[in-house]
Amino acid sequence: xxxxxxxxxxxxxxxxxxxxxxxxxxxxxxxxxxxxxxxxxxxxxxxxxxxxxxxxxxxxxxxxxxxxxxxxxxxxxxxxxxxxxxxxxxxxxxxxxxxxxxxxxxxxxxxxxxxxxxxxxxxxxxxxxxxxxxxxxxxxxxxxxxxxxxxxxxxxxxxxxxxxxxxxxxxxxxxxxxxxxxxxxxxxxxxxxxxxxxxxxxxxxxxxxxxxxxxxxxxxxxxxxxxxxxxxxxxxxxxxxxxxxxxxxxxxxxxxxxxxxxxxxxxxxxxxxxxxxxxxxxxxxxxxxxxxxxxxxxxxxxxxxxxxxxxxxxxxxxxxxxxxxxxxxxxxxxxxxxxxxxxxxxxxxxxxxxxxxxxxxxxxxxxxxxxxxxxxxxxxxxxxxxxxxxxxxxxxxxxxxxxxxxxxxxxxxxxxxxxxxxxxxxxxxxxxxxxxxxxxxxxxxxxxxxxxxxxxxxxxxxxxxxxxxxxxxxxxxxxxxxxxxxxxxxxxxxxxxxxxxxxxxxx
Amino acid sequence: xxxxxxxxxxxxxxxxxxxxxxxxxxxxxxxxxxxxxxxxxxxxxxxxxxxxxxxxxxxxxxxxxxxxxxxxxxxxxxxxxxxxxxxxxxxxxxxxxxxxxxxxxxxxxxxxxxxxxxxxxxxxxxxxxxxxxxxxxxxxxxxxxxxxxxxxxxxxxxxxxxxxxxxxxxxxxxxxxxxxxxxxxxxxxxxxxxxxxxxxxxxxxxxxxxxxxxxxxxxxxxxxxxxxxxxxxxxxxxxxxxxxxxxxxxxxxxxxxxxxxxxxxxxxxxxxxxxxxxxxxxxxxxxxxxxxxxxxxxxxxxxxx
Numbered sequence: 148x149x150x151x152x153x154x155x156x157x158x159x160x161x162x163x164x165x166x167x168x169x170x171x172x173x174x175x176x177x178x179x180x181x182x183x184x185x186x187x188x189x190x191x192x193x194x195x196x197x198x199x200x201x202x203x204x205x206x207x208x209x210x211x212x213x214x215x216x217x218x219x220x221x222x223x224x225x226x227x228x229x230x231x232x233x234x235x236x237x238x239x240x241x242x243x244x245x246x247x248x249x250x251x252x253x254x255x256x257x258x259x260x261x262x263x264x265x266x267x268x269x270x271x272x273x274x275x276x277x278x279x280x281x282x283x284x285x286x287x288x289x290x291x292x293x294x295x296x297x298x299x300x301x302x303x304x305x306x307x308x309x310x311x312x313x314x315x316x317x318x319x320x321x322x323x324x325x326x327x328x329x330x331x332x333x334x335x336x337x338x339x340x341x342x343x344x345x346x347x348x349x350x351x352x353x354x355x356x357x358x359x360x361x362x363x364x365x366x367x368x369x370x371x372x373x374x375x376x377x378x379x380x381x382x383x384x385x386x387x388x389x390x391x392x393x394x395x396x397x398x399x400x401x402x403x404x405x406x407x408x409x410x411x412x413x414x415x416x417x418x419x420x421x422x423x424x425x426x427x428x429x430x431x432x433x434x435x436x437x438x439x440x441x442x443x444x445x446x447x448x449x450x451x452x453x454x455x456x457x458x459x460x461x462x463x464x465x466x467x468x469x470x471x472x473x474x475x476x477x478x479x480x481x482x483x484x485x486x487x488x489x490x491x492x493x494x495x496x497x498x499x500x501x502x503x504x505x506x507x508x509x510x511x512x513x514x515x516x517x518x519x520x521x522x523x524x525x526x527x528x529x530x531x532x533x534x535x536x537x538x539x540x541x542x543x544x545x546x547x548x549x550x551x552x553x554x555x556x557x558x559x560x561x562x563x564x565x566x567x568x569x570x571x572x573x574x575x576x577x578x579x580x581x582x583x584x585x586x587x588x589x590x591x592x593x594x595x596x597x598x599x600x601x602x603x604x605x606x607x608x609x610x611x612x613x614x615x616x617x618x619x620x621x622x623x624x625x626x627x628x629x630x631x632x633x634x635x636x637x638x639x640x641x642x643x644x645x646x647x648x649x650x651x652x653x654x
Numbered sequence: 655x656x657x658x659x660x661x662x663x664x665x666x667x668x669x670x671x672x673x674x675x676x677x678x679x680x681x682x683x684x685x686x687x688x689x690x691x692x693x694x695x696x697x698x699x700x701x702x703x704x705x706x707x708x709x710x711x712x713x714x715x716x717x718x719x720x721x722x723x724x725x726x727x728x729x730x731x732x733x734x735x736x737x738x739x740x741x742x743x744x745x746x747x748x749x750x751x752x753x754x755x756x757x758x759x760x761x762x763x764x765x766x767x768x769x770x771x772x773x774x775x776x777x778x779x780x781x782x783x784x785x786x787x788x789x790x791x792x793x794x795x796x797x798x799x800x801x802x803x804x805x806x807x808x809x810x811x812x813x814x815x816x817x818x819x820x821x822x823x824x825x826x827x828x829x830x831x832x833x834x835x836x837x838x839x840x841x842x843x844x845x846x847x848x849x850x851x852x853x854x855x856x857x858x859x860x861x862x863x864x865x866x867x868x869x870x871x872x873x874x875x876x877x878x879x880x881x882x883x884x885x886x887x888x889x890x891x892x893x894x895x896x897x898x899x900x901x902x903x904x905x906x907x908x909x910x911x912x913x914x915x916x917x918x919x920x921x922x923x924x925x926x927x928x929x930x931x932x933x934x935x936x937x938x939x940x941x942x943x944x945x946x947x948x949x950x951x952x953x954x955x956x957x958x959x
Contacts, residue, residue, distance in 0.1 A: 203833065223835030239830035241823050242949060252823050253834050257816070 154179045154338045155200070155218070155307055160209030162195055168362050169195035170206070175357040175364060177307065182329065182339045184349045184370060187359035188382055188551075188579035193342050196359070197309050200340070201233045202226035214306070227255055232300035233309040234293070242285030246295050249284050253299040271298050274328045289438055290321040297328065308332065309340045314348060318437050319607070319640040326352055344580070345608075346375035358382055383581045393595075397615075398428030401568050401599035402449075402480070403461045409444060409453065411623075417441040419448070420623045426568065431590065431600040432628060433614030435607055435643055441623040442603050443485070446572045449601065450482035451475045462568065477508050479567030483558050485576065485603075487550060491557045494546030498538065499527040501545050502560050509564045526563070534559035535585060551582035558586050562593050569593060570601045575609060587613050607639050621645030662906055663790045668864060670902025671801045672697070672856035672873075676880035677887075677894050678801075678808050679852025684884055685812060686845035687825035687950035691747025692732055693853050694877025695754020700725035700854025701861040702758040705770055705868045708858075714773040718797065718858050725854020726847050728754055733846040737839045740954050755871060765868045773797070773863050797859050804852070809891040821845060825948035828955040838955050853877065879931070886935030889948065893938060901931040 155177040162170045169192045177183045187193050198204040200211065202220030211218040213229055220226035223233075240249050247264055251257035258266065264280040271278040276294040284295060293313060300308055310329075314322045329339055329352065343349055349356060350370045358366045358381045366381050402425065409419040419441050426432045436442055447453040448460065450472055457466035462480050472482070484490040492501045503523045507513045512522050527541035534555040538548055545553055554575065561569055574590065575583035591613055594600050604610055610617055611631060618628035619642035626642045629649075638648035676693050683690050703724025708717025732750050735741045773795045781792040811818040821841055824831045828838045860876070861868050879901060887893035904927040912923055 202835070223833070227835075235830075235833060239827075239833040241826040241830060243826050243946065244819075244823065248819055248823075251816070252819060252831075252836075 152178050154181075154214055155340075156212040157196075157200075158210050158212070160196065160199060160206045160211070162199060162204060162206045170199070171362040173209070173359070173362070173364055175367065177338050177340060178354075179306075179338055180333050180336045181355060182333050182341055182353045184353040184356035185340060185342045185359065186346075186349065186356055186378060186382055188581070191359040191382070192362035193359055194311065195362075197233065197311060197340065197342065200226070200307075201231060201309060224255060227253075227303060227305075230304070230306035231309065232303055232305035232307070233311070234296045234300060234313055235311055240284050240292055240295060242283070244284060245280065246278055246282050246284060246287075247280040249295055250280075250299045250302065254303060266302060267298060270301050274298075274301065274331060275324060276328060290317050293317065293325070297325075301332075305337060307338045307340060309342075311342045312344070313341075314343065314345060318643045319636055320644070322348070346370075346378050347608075349378070350375060379580050383579070397430050398597065398599075400425050401428050401463060402426045402601075404449075405459055405461070407445075407448060407455065407459050409448065409455070412444070412453075417444055418623045419444050422620075422623075422625045424618065424625060424628055426599040426601055428567075428599050429594055429597050430615045431594050431602060431613055433610035433617040433631065434601065434603045434620055434625075435610050435617060435639065436603075436605070436620040437643060438605055441620050442572065444623070445620065446482070446484060446570060446603060449480075449570045450484070451480075473508065476505065479509075479565075480570075481505070481509075481561045481564060481566035481568070482570040483561045483572070483574070485572035487553050487557055488546060492545040492553060495544055497542045498531070498536075498545055498548075498556060499523050499541040501556075502527040502530060502541070505560055506564055530556060530559040530563050533563060534589065551578040554578050555582055555586060558589065562589050566593070566598055568599045568601070570603070572603045574602060574604065575606065576604075583609070607636065611639075617642070619643050619645070660786065660790055662903070662910070664793065665906040666899060666903040667791075667794060667798050668902075669906050670898045671798050672859045672864065673876055673880045673883065673901060674801045674805065674895060674898040675797075675856035675859065676853040676877055677883045677898055678804055678891065679849035679856075680880055680884045681887075681889060681891065681894060682808060682812075682821070682852075683845050683849035684951055685825045685889060685948055686821050686842045687828055687948050687953065687955075688736065688842050688846055689743050689747065689952040690729070690732055690750070690846060690849060691744060691881065692728070692750025692754065693849075693881050694873055694875070695751035696725040696728045696850045696853035697754075697857035697860070697877040697880075698758040698871070698873045699728045699754045700857030701872060702762045702765070702857075702868060704854065704858025705765055705768075705861040706761065708770045708862055709765065709768055712771050714771050714862055717770065717862050718855060721854040721858025721862075722851040723854065725857065726851040728757075729846050729850020729853070730843075732850070733843045736954070737842055737846070740956060743952050743954070751877070759870045762868045762870065766870075768867065770862045770866050773866075795863060797855070797863065805891055805895055812891070822948070825950055828950045828953070832955070842955075853880075856880070879928070882932070883935065885947075886932070886939050888939050888946075893935075896938075897931060897935050900934060901927050904930050 153176055158174045160170050160173045173196060185193050195204055199206050202223045202225055218229060220229060247260065247267060250267060251263060257263055267278060267280045271294065276298060278294050278298055284292060313325060317325065333339055341353055353370045356368050356370045357364055360382060368378065405423050407419055407422040411418040417440060422445065448455055451470055452472060455468040457468040459468040461467065462478060467475055488494045503512055503518065506526055510526055512519050512526060524541050531538060531541060536552050536556045538552060558571060558574055574586050587609065590600060590602065602613065614631045616628040617631045617634060619626045621643060622645060624645055626645060626647055641648045641651055676697055680690065680693050700721035704717045704721025707720025708714050728750060732746055735746050736743050775793050776796050776799065778792050782788050812822060820836055824836060824838050824841050832838050857873060860872060865872060883894055883897040887897050908923040908926050912920060
């Protein structure tokens with residue numbers, strides 16, 4: 148590597164927060180036009196590192212060099228002036244503002260409104276990312292919203308583009324468009340720092356990779372020449388035990404949903420349209436789909452948060468559409484919602500209290516209305532032990548746990564109640580590889596014991612790994628479920644778009 | 655008394671001005687994502703500090719300045735508590751109202767019964783001399799025009815200027831605005847101080863022009879009406895103007911009807927401005943596109959999260 152070829156050099160960057168060292172003596176190099184991956188588990192220090200490069204965090208020690216010049220941005224504005232742009236994991240967009248306004252906010256000296264609108268059109272078309280400048284961002288799909296972020300960066304002709312988990316919300320087709328854009332940028336000489344959990348993506352896209360663990364660089368590799376498994380094992384420093392699903396012989400039908408239609412709730416809600424499906428004992432039904440296509444609404448109907456006509460949802464032959472979550476739990480129909488903080492768990496309350504809230508009835512933790520403290524504690528400890536939740540103890544506040552650990556607890560809390568049917572929404576969202584494997588294995592084991600499972604997820608690899616049958620939800624409609632065995636990524640892509648691969652093939 | 659448009663409209667405009675001023679200030683504050691329930695307290699503080707300044711200097715202009723300063727200082731207390739010390743906005747705002755009411759009563763003890771210097775009407779060449787329209791629209795004091803200029807300025811600022819766009823962005827999603835490098839706390843503090851100054855101006859208009867004298871608790875809920883108008887106007891300046899003038903108009907109309915001895919119970923007449931304003935605005939916000947509240951309204955922001 149020659150020095151003229153080098154764009155960004157990071158040397159010995161260290162950043163400590165009270166109680167944690169986020170980055171410890173991190174050094175690596177990025178060449179001009181290189182697509183460089185930054186790999187690591189949750190909490191490995193990737194986010195802190197890119198925030199340092201983007202001027203949001205100031206390092207305690209260490210230096211950065213950009214194009215031969217010392218580089219120490221005081222704030223994001225200085226970073227942008229130096230040619231560093233960033234696309235955030237949780238989009239830094241403003242729903243109520245228009246595309247053009249959102250883009251203007253991310254620029255140092257935005258041109259006049261009309262000029263800006265024209266440049267947005269030019270740039271977005273040149274990179275195959277069409278965008279209408281006047282539309283309200285709140286009305287856009289996840290893929291379109293990401294385009295806004297990317298176009299905002301491109302308008303400033305960045306020399307380094309940082310992308311934090313860009314594909315977690317995209318369909319396979321959208322990912323392909325994104326990769327085409329990134330390759331075009333890289334060919335034009337823009338370096339890209341790419342952060343992702345998805346090792347297959349990194350293998351197809353990236354030229355080099357740096358692997359972080361506990362804030363330290365533990366290795367680097369050329370992703371094209373390294374297997375996904377080897378990279379994952381470098382990340383966690385352990386042999387990964389991948390779950391294996393053996394197809395089950397379907398048992399008796401446990402849950403049936405018949406002609407479920409539901410008008411949209413609120414401004415950004417999705418209407419459910421004529422949804423019908425069944426799940427059998429011992430079976431895992433995977434429901435894919437891009438976020439915001441009706442998953443949350445469907446989940447609420449199944450868990451009992453939204454009530455319907457009695458016959459719309461039947462559980463073991465009995466109509467349960469009118470029953471609320473508590474009555475359904477008593478019958479053995481359990482659910483674990485998506486948002487860990489706020490929906491699935493109360494962050495300020497202890498793990499024991501959080502366990503009590505869903506397990507009170509089935510585990511008999513509140514006989515006669517009085518809380519059995521010892522029983523609650525024992526149950527929480529049982530979940531913690533069985534699911535390897537890393538925490539000081541059941542009295543720790545749920546909000547103090549890392550995302551992966553809390554997710555293990557939230558799923559474990561339901562699995563340990565011996566459900567007849569378990570519905571999980573995004574079981575491993577934002578969870579690192581080891582914890583995700585643990586959760587998936589637990590779900591598979593539960594199905595093997597004869598429970599029916601419905602797994603709603605945006606992660607297609609996950610669905611392929613654990614499901615017996617897969618369906619997808621698109622704009623509130625459900626595609627006909629199909630056996631997972633023999634489904635390809637292309638078929639799945641079609642299903643996410645609301646089309647039936649068999650019919651497409653026949654047409 | 656004669657109930658005619660020529661008589662009513664000038665009274666209406668004067669009656670609406672305090673609410674319009676305070677409402678515009680609160681609109682900017684809420685657009686930046688801060689909910690300040692202390693409008694009533696800032697208004698009454700502005701009413702007494704403005705009154706004191708005007709009486710002791712003999713200048714109405716300095717009086718209005720004093721009112722704005724009084725409101726701004728009280729707002730700054732709110733700003734330091736909520737933005738610096740992360741106190742709860744709702745509780746702090748309510749405390750600010752109680753504090754303002756008490757503080758103004760204390761300050762105003764020796765000012766009860768005094769008469770402030772007269773605020774002259776502004777004579778606009780040509781316009782004021784127009785028949786019918788002249789006496790109706792163009793024979794007001796400077797503050798009435800200032801409130802309308804402020805309305806246009808706030809509208810243009812929010813809609814067309816870059817600082818206005820940044821302010822809206824901060825109110826919409828403070829985490830994203832921070833990630834883009836904008837100083838959320840500083841922008842909010844500036845908005846809060848502006849809101850306080852506008853509420854103080856509105857209060858001073860009450861004690862210097864509308865009444866004009868100092869009485870304890872003289873705002874009588876005007877600050878709360880301004881607060882409600884902002885919500886019902888869906889955080890848009892023009893509906894705010896309509897709401898403020900409607901409220902002022904019906905206040906004036908019902909007073910005239912009471913004076914004229916119309917055969918309607920006085921209680922009903924007295925409550926009519928509140929009832930009608932709220933009804934009309936509820937209908938308006940129900941019909942209008944559901945322009946929601948600023949996304950981060952009332953939520954505390956700390957850069958480390």
